[in-house]
Amino acid sequence: MSGVSNTNPSGSPYPNAKSDETWRNELSPFEYHVLREAGTEPAWTGKLPPSTTGVYQCRACGAELFRSSEKFDSQCGWPSFFSPLAGDRVVELDDYDLGYRRTEVRCAGCGSHLGHVFAGEGFDTPTDLRYCINAVCLKPAD
Numbered sequence: 305m306s307g308v309s310n311t312n313p314s315g316s317p318y319p320n321a322k323s324d325e326t327w328r329n330e331l332s333p334f335e336y337h338v339l340r341e342a343g344t345e346p347a348w349t350g351k352l353p354p355s356t357t358g359v360y361q362c363r364a365c366g367a368e369l370f371r372s373s374e375k376f377d378s379q380c381g382w383p384s385f386f387s388p389l390a391g392d393r394v395v396e397l398d399d400y401d402l403g404y405r406r407t408e409v410r411c412a413g414c415g416s417h418l419g420h421v422f423a424g425e426g427f428d429t430p431t432d433l434r435y436c437i438n439a440v441c442l443k444p445a446d
């Protein structure tokens with residue numbers, strides 16, 4: 305089990321870091337598994353409700369992470385965005401868990417796992433990036 309760290313890649317504590325006990329109290333077991341243990345929800349099972357404000361927040365700490373205007377339909381089974389709300393809202397880390405390099409995406413507010421980002425897949429978007437985010441990690445900022 306590879307839990308997520310309470311310090312960011314430069315060694316500083318995340319601004320919204322909480323104790324493991326607090327996360328366990330505040331999150332459902334499944335939310336805890338994905339956000340704090342870097343789990344993955346099964347494809348096509350996550351439901352991300354529409355956001356009336358156009359903004360999605362981190363499920364764990366409430367940081368504003370993505371906008372619905374940058375969401376696109378990648379047919380991959382998870383919510384996909386071509387850009388975060390701002391580059392400093394997420395932290396991107398090398399991840400070799402599957403034996404090859406992927407780029408993991410974590411919340412810059414609390415360090416919780418969000419998903420992965422893939423580049424150069426040929427999507428007709430402004431960035432050709434696919435932020436493949438577990439729906440359970442986000443909530444509409446309403």
Ligand SMILES: [Zn+2]
Nearest residue numbers: 362365411414
């Ligand atoms: Zn967060």
